[in-house]
Amino acid sequence: MLKKMGEQAIKAKETVELLSTEQKNEALNLAARMLIRDTDRILAANEQDMEAGRKKGMSQGLLDRLKLTKDRILDMSEGIRQVAKLPDPVGEILEEWERPNGLFIQKKRVPLGVIGIIYEARPNVTADAFALCFKTGNVVMLKGGSDAIHSNTAITESLRTALSEAGVNPDAIQLIRDTDRETTARFMKLNAYLDVLIPRGGAGLIQSVVNNSTIPVIETGTGNCHIYVDKDADLEMALEIIINAKTQRIGVCNACESLVVHEAVAKEVYPLLQKAMEKKQVELRGDETFCALFPQCRAADEEDYAEEYLDYILSVKTVKSLEEAISHINRYHTMHSDCIVTKSAERAEYFLNRVDSACVYWNASTRFTDGFEFGFGAEIGISTQKLHARGPMGLKELTSYKYLIKGTGQIR
């Protein structure tokens, strides 16, 4: 079944990659309308998933992620419309040059081809991933969580109907309906058909894809983000940034999980921090210096420093120097986003260059690591690897390039 789907994807790719921007936008706008038109059908399907979820005792949080409402479908639809409005990066000539032998070489931006997405029980990803991939001339094969299978199937049907009506091969989006482990395992080895695999979800899902896929993977989303308060920091600014990065939204990958503080300001910072975090009900887990001030706090261990809590917990580490702060961060971070708060441009520059993360901040919240906040207009995820794309991935990051070489009979 997977093989047949793969062949269909390849077939669809041949025409989808050649669609004009206008054709793609038209199909996207039709898809946006189709979701609205099919709202009742989608909601009914979603209710099946919700009922099954309640029966099996899914947590309130997971149920909330799974749930669709009229408004949420409207949001999905509006999301697709927004993607239609974005500039199309495909077809751009990135470079061109002539060789001494007269060969004329063009480097042209092209779609990646067939993109696989593996995600959890979030039905909105179905519409979202489709829109971004389709806008960039890619074909998608989606493998969503089994708990959302009815919702995903309903949404996919609407999108496929819209494509057909727009005269586009509906296999530009295919949903894998078998949600068992074996199918997933085989999907991750479908190198003959897929050009890239992008996991979207928690650390467990991502690790499983990284470990098992033979298809090139873009690793996304795990964020153990640090804020380092330097000895020259504006402490008021530091505190505002910490509060924002830690508490504005808890469960996201660009939230702050670890605080690093220069010993010269530790005694001043910690009481302020403790008060602010208590107010926000954030538990602090500190090192010796911190715990000496607040003996009731739990001591932070190695695991705390490495942990992406996604919770009301923050680890705290005191350092003797900027150098030690950088070492600590480079050791424990996930190469996602880290920040220095300092008034010294020189020390900031050093930190920015030495900390090996996708996004390194000087005096700003790590929460800005986001395709929309960067001005990309969209986001398929945040890459924490160095190959292909790093940090927020927008439309351009869903493309590759090819070389077109024009000659007049040149031989070597």
Add this chain to the structure above:
Amino acid sequence: MLKKMGEQAIKAKETVELLSTEQKNEALNLAARMLIRDTDRILAANEQDMEAGRKKGMSQGLLDRLKLTKDRILDMSEGIRQVAKLPDPVGEILEEWERPNGLFIQKKRVPLGVIGIIYEARPNVTADAFALCFKTGNVVMLKGGSDAIHSNTAITESLRTALSEAGVNPDAIQLIRDTDRETTARFMKLNAYLDVLIPRGGAGLIQSVVNNSTIPVIETGTGNCHIYVDKDADLEMALEIIINAKTQRIGVCNACESLVVHEAVAKEVYPLLQKAMEKKQVELRGDETFCALFPQCRAADEEDYAEEYLDYILSVKTVKSLEEAISHINRYHTMHSDCIVTKSAERAEYFLNRVDSACVYWNASTRFTDGFEFGFGAEIGISTQKLHARGPMGLKELTSYKYLIKGTGQIR
């Protein structure tokens, strides 16, 4: 042992990525001199490998690849010197912009970090891969073929001595001396230390790395390259290109392995082709149309069309249309390099856009798919995947980027 090496690599990375272009060039030039100085020692080590190779009955071809001479060491040394002369891509600001909230975002080119290279019994790769990786601020961990272990060890020693003398951490290059399978398997899963793994060698090696590595891989080098002779082709030009692409060098990935001919010119092309290939001792394996003209020829089957011969063999397929040619190529090629010979700009344009290869040629030999021929000044390999880099990879392709974000206390 691998873990310790990984930790040393990370430690070296911290300083190597910050070296100035001048520092890197100085170390490279010293390394080039060191290879010359150590010629006798390297040749003695190589003789150990050669003797072991002869004893175990290695083929003449493999022994030739393994063999080092004074001249070959001079070539390696000169290769390093050439890399030192190339512009350093690291540090370039690729883009910068300000957001409405005042955040200033810079996208800066940085090294990939720690690069793993797995290769076969070609000792020259040791010096070559080191030079390219080091020039781009990367640290390398090399795993060469067991048959070249003495040569690789000797070369690595010289390079490490040069680095030390230049004041650079010698762990910028480390050679894994255990060449057993288990070590290789563990090396391919060293995600905690390696940012990317690049296999250099035959299809078997590459497939094994793709299948077993959990580290992001750049797949290189398998080339089932096609030349399509269109109905509007200049047949003389076509023949010259075919002869060049097939026979100028047999064992390389950009050599032509498959010929596709439009039926309108097949009867004219085939006798000329047969004569030319006979002269070069190339065996032709054709489809029905071809074999009807030359019944003594072996018929081409599915496997022939998919095969990267790297030998004096060429498969031949007759097609009814440009469309069929494109389908055939997209089905059997390895996305490396393919060519159309035609006088029609329109048909060429169509072919260039539809054939999904890293390099698509119009009226030129596929042999030009090469970092030097493209003008990159160097080449670490030719990527046949779409993620990160496609086609010839020079220095830029050994880099990633990071975002530096400067704020004044911005929060969300």
